[in-house]
Amino acid sequence: MLDKVWADHEVGEGLLYVDLHLVHEVTSAQAFEGLRLAGRPVRRPDRTLATADHNVPTGPGDPDDLSRAQLEALDRNCAEFGVRLYALGHRRQGVVHVIGPELGVTQPGMTIVCGDSHTSTHGAFGALAFGIGTSEVEHVLATQTLPQRKPRTMRIAYVGTLGPGCTAKDMILGTIGQIGTDGAAGHVIEYAGDAIRRLSMEGRMTIANMSIEAGGRAGMMAPDDTTFAYLDGRPGAPPDFDAAVERWRGYASDEAAVFDREVTVDLADVAPQVSWGTNPSQVAPITGAVPEPADETDERALAYMGLTAGTPLRDIAVDRVFLGSCTNARIEDLRSAAEIVRGRRVSEGVRAMVVPGSAQVKAQAEREGLDAVFQSAGFEWRGAGCSMCLGMNPDILQPGERCASTSNRNFEGRQGAGGRTHLMSPAMAAAAAVTGRLADVRELVA
Amino acid sequence: MKAVRVVSGPVAALDRASVDTDQIIPKQFLKRIERTGFGEFLFHDWMKDPDFPLRRPDFAGAPILAAGRNFACGSSREHAAWAIQEFGFQAVVAESFGDIFRTNASKNGLLTVVLPAADVRELLDSAPAAATIDLQAQTVALPSGRTASFEVDPGVRERLLNGWDDIALTERRAEEIDRYEAERERRGPNVLAL
Ligand code: SF4
Numbered sequence: 001m002l003d004k005v006w007a008d009h010e011v012g013e014g015l016l017y018v019d020l021h022l023v024h025e026v027t028s029a030q031a032f033e034g035l036r037l038a039g040r041p042v043r044r045p046d047r048t049l050a051t052a053d054h055n056v057p058t059g060p061g062d063p064d065d066l067s068r069a070q071l072e073a074l075d076r077n078c079a080e081f082g083v084r085l086y087a088l089g090h091r092r093q094g095v096v097h098v099i100g101p102e103l104g105v106t107q108p109g110m111t112i113v114c115g116d117s118h119t120s121t122h123g124a125f126g127a128l129a130f131g132i133g134t135s136e137v138e139h140v141l142a143t144q145t146l147p148q149r150k151p152r153t154m155r156i157a158y159v160g161t162l163g164p165g166c167t168a169k170d171m172i173l174g175t176i177g178q179i180g181t182d183g184a185a186g187h188v189i190e191y192a193g194d195a196i197r198r199l200s201m202e203g204r205m206t207i208a209n210m211s212i213e214a215g216g217r218a219g220m221m222a223p224d225d226t227t228f229a230y231l232d233g234r235p236g237a238p239p240d241f242d243a244a245v246e247r248w249r250g251y252a253s254d255e256a257a258v259f260d261r262e263v264t265v266d267l268a269d270v271a272p273q274v275s276w277g278t279n280p281s282q283v284a285p286i287t288g289a290v291p292e293p294a295d296e297t298d299e300r301a302l303a304y305m306g307l308t309a310g311t312p313l314r315d316i317a318v319d320r321v322f323l324g325s326c327t328n329a330r331i332e333d334l335r336s337a338a339e340i341v342r343g344r345r346v347s348e349g350v351r352a353m354v355v356p357g358s359a360q361v362k363a364q365a366e367r368e369g370l371d372a373v374f375q376s377a378g379f380e381w382r383g384a385g386c387s388m389c390l391g392m393n394p395d396i397l398q399p400g401e402r403c404a405s406t407s408n409r410n411f412e413g414r415q416g417a418g419g420r421t422h423l424m425s426p427a428m429a430a431a432a433a434v435t436g437r438l439a440d441v442r443e444l445v446a
Numbered sequence: 447m448k449a450v451r452v453v454s455g456p457v458a459a460l461d462r463a464s465v466d467t468d469q470i471i472p473k474q475f476l477k478r479i480e481r482t483g484f485g486e487f488l489f490h491d492w493m494k495d496p497d498f499p500l501r502r503p504d505f506a507g508a509p510i511l512a513a514g515r516n517f518a519c520g521s522s523r524e525h526a527a528w529a530i531q532e533f534g535f536q537a538v539v540a541e542s543f544g545d546i547f548r549t550n551a552s553k554n555g556l557l558t559v560v561l562p563a564a565d566v567r568e569l570l571d572s573a574p575a576a577a578t579i580d581l582q583a584q585t586v587a588l589p590s591g592r593t594a595s596f597e598v599d600p601g602v603r604e605r606l607l608n609g610w611d612d613i614a615l616t617e618r619r620a621e622e623i624d625r626y627e628a629e630r631e632r633r634g635p636n637v638l639a640l
Contacts (some may be wrong), residue, residue, distance in 0.1 A: 029479035033480075132550060134481075134525075136549065138613065143620075145616060335620055
């Protein structure tokens with residue numbers, strides 16, 4: 001699949017054409033400034049789309065001065081260079097990797113880049129999508145291309161069936177636990193197997209999103225009827241949809257496709273996962289215990305997390321719960337968490353919040369009454385943005401606070417200096433919220 | 447970008463694996479809209495620890511950083527490369543790097559050198575003993591006197607050795623891009639129809 005998309009976009013030796021360039025406030029200011037200094041225009045504003053997400057407030061109150069300056073810089077830059085912007089307050093605003101698919105501008109066979117490592121999310125549609133740095137953002141703005149060498153390919157094939165209570169998040173956490181945070185370094189991953197075919201687009205995006213946590217350059221999945229049904233009728237979908245579908249079908253890998261590396265993941269081994277350390281490969285099934293440290297990295301992680309080897313994971317109490325991020329804040333994620341929360345209350349002393357991935361997800365959830373389910377259980381219901389996924393806005397953990405989080409990174413301090421993050425699925429985070437500790441969601445469903 | 451050819455001098459050692467860019471420059475410093483002002487916040491949280499290696503006086507001013515494998519994985523923030531460079535490093539040596547960081551570094555003239563584990567180990571263990579990285583020759587003269595060689599993408603090497611600006615290079619290929627775009631439009635539109 002990579003070969004086909006690559007061949008379609010090679011302008012010439014080592015130069016790749018970019019179909020869609022997504023832009024947000026944190027990694028773009030210096031790039032626009034570079035253009036301005038050099039007197040260069042944006043080559044294809046019609047292939048560029050901006051939103052404000054990383055740094056926006058999701059609750060009442062104004063952003064701090066620096067945040068405001070950054071958001072205003074994005075407003076100014078987009079106006080000056082003619083780039084479409086969904087700013088704070090717009091009905092289409094949201095986390096960049098949530099809105100691309102939801103607007104239907106993410107499509108099979110495309111090349112998509114963004115100054116953000118989780119751009120891999122869009123690969124769920126059979127696009128080649130990867131994160132770039134600010135210098136590259138400037139390069140794409142100026143030329144709509146990127147100098148690139150073709151990465152190696154790796155297939156991760158899932159066998160077996162996903163057990164009860166398990167989700168796409170558990171699949172990918174289990175996979176990263178198996179191959180490590182650099183297990184896919186230098187490779188574009190293609191996820192394959194019936195278990196992938198059976199997933200919704202939301203589930204596929206959760207997996208593709210975390211490709212980068214395994215070190216992958218990008219993660220792709222063959223487009224199929226689920227993909228096409230998702231895109232049908234969205235505002236950005238091609239007018240001649242049937243013809244587009246015909247073209248898109250051609251991107252799936254051929255039977256005989258050869259990969260530089262092959263890995264098999266047996267889903268029979270995957271139970272609901274939670275992370276116990278400070279990188280996403282430090283995960284274990286919820287039924288397990290905090291493991292003995294295998295090396296110095298593990299030791300550092302346990303010390304930072306304030307955990308002792310041998311402690312059952314289900315004995316670990318949490319202070320906070322964060323339902324959000326480009327990994328798990330789509331409508332289906334909120335639905336699955338609401339299922340668990342319905343009729344229950346957030347445990348005494350736990351502060352829990354829901355941050356929908358986009359303004360549209362928020363509106364949809366409100367149409368379905370999910371906001372009421374969460375709020376009557378004691379969750380805070382916030383506006384769309386990255387929020388506590390990276391804690392650039394006031395949504396942060398205090399030192400030592402422990403959080404059940406549906407995001408993608410449990411790095412030291414990711415959610416606030418000294419904060420301790422446990423990654424898990426939305427249903428598992430909901431279970432943690434109502435029990436006050438890491439919990440096995442399977443025990444909460446009748 | 448300034449041309450780089452040789453980086454020579456003492457080595458500072460950060461013997462940790464999978465150091466992520468969230469550690470290198472935490473998010474609260476990403477709000478600046480300039481390219482400068484990040485050096486003083488390098489490893490902000492870790493620097494609070496008096497035993498953090500980069501606080502060692504004998505590492506001060508070292509132009510080379512040796513680090514554990516999978517260095518600078520995680521977030522795409524180019525601020526990480528800016529901070530390392532502004533702090534005073536001109537090159538980082540490790541067994542492997544996060545892909546995006548490596549590209550970001552190359553756009554700023556910060557060398558990233560991949561060496562086999564044993565060679566990185568020597569640098570880590572003998573730091574601050576000096577080493578010399580020669581990009582032209584693609585070699586590292588190790589403190590023991592041995593010379594290790596490294597691979598680098600020929601295009602990247604050329605650009606670094608000459609200090610060329612990437613965008614200017616691509617702009618010379620404008621005709622190719624025009625032709626590609628014209629051909630694409632013929633095959634049917636695929637633009638943002640929002
Ligand atoms: S939600 Fe988190 S991971 Fe996703 S784009 Fe925002 S900060 Fe990055």
